[in-house]
Amino acid sequence: MAFLENLLLVTLAGLVTALATGLGAIPFFFVRDVNNRMNVVLWGFSSGIMISASLFGLLREGLAEGTPAELAVGMAAGVLLVVSAHNVITNAEVDPRQYEEADFKKLLLILGVLTVHSFPEGIAVGVSFADLGIEGGTTIVGFTVPVLAVFMTVAISIHNVPEGTAISIPLRAMGVSRWKMVWWAVFSSLPQPIGAAVAFTFVRLARDVLPYGFGFAAGAMIYLVLTEFVPEAMELGAELPSGGKPEFVGGAVAGALLMVPLNFV
Structure with a gap:
């Protein structure tokens, strides 16, 4: 019973980080139209967020967990994901009544890659909870939570807010409604509570695959930007x-x- 309670807490922590992604769409509730000049700036802003998060966040964490070779393998797999997703989406049937064909394909590609990339972050949350219930942590709602888990949950939540903005930028350009932007931003991070629960359960295995996971996410994001x-x-x-x-x-x-700065929180 104690394990199930702990697992629920870890899953809720992952859900908090996912919900934080939706906050990134809030600025668009105050902006109506975006001209081409502003769109270019926003695409650049989005690119800067993703490249920075990849280099100073994912790859830095990956090097702390594994070797450059393991990261390289993960990055190659991430690039392969984007290439494969692009090929699948190029041949996919789309509904022209909802979006222009090109925009709908781009929406699928962006959301698909960002959804997959969020899973390693969920794993990081789950791993940080490995010592849940052991003395030396801080007490939260009756649970002894490792300090590392608190910082990891807060850091990834903060990290997810600008990622939500990065997701919302192309959605806004496609004419997607504001509340749908919030939903898609949160949706892209829903693998995080799943990853947190899986990693907490199989923490030893999760530690082994973390370098590949971080490299996978970084490779997919960088290739998507380029x-x-x-x-x-x-x-x-x-x-x-x-x-x-x-x-x-x-x-x-x-x-x-x-x-x-957020990558070093």
């Missing part, structure tokens, strides 16, 4: 002065500056 976000921004900025490159770079720098 093959989807950058081309989309350049297409939107084609008619702007200098092809929209200054706007894109400015947005990317802003996104990186936001994420770098």
Whole structure:
């Protein structure tokens, strides 16, 4: 019975981090229309967030858990995921009554990759709860919770907010409603409570696969930015002065500056 109670607590912690992703869509409740210049800036901002989170968050954590070779294998698998997802989505049947065909495919690709990438973060939460119930932690609602678990849950929740913004940027450009943006942002992180529960149950195995998981997520995110976000921004900025490159770079720098400190929380 105690194990089930502990498992429930860990799953709830993962759910908290997932719900935090939805907060990233809140700014769009105050913004109606986004012109091409602003869209380019936002795509750059989104790219800066993802590249920074990959380099200074996922890869840094991966190196702390494993070897560069293990990370490289994970990254290659992540790139393979994006390539495979792109091929599947390119041939997928779409409903033109909901979205333009290209936009719907891009929506599926972005959400699919981000959903998969959130699973290793859930694993990290579950692993941090490995010592749940053992002396030396802090007491929360009757549970002795490891300090590491508290910091990990808070850190990933903070980390997920700008990721929710990154998800909402392309959705907003596609005309998706605000509340649906909140839902899709949360949806992309729903694997986190699942990953937390699995990792807590099989913590020894989870520790072994963590380096591959972090590399997998980083490879998928970086490749997605390079093959989807950058081309989309350049297409939107084609008619702007200098092809929209200054706007894109400015947005990317802003996104990186936001994420770098959060990755060291």
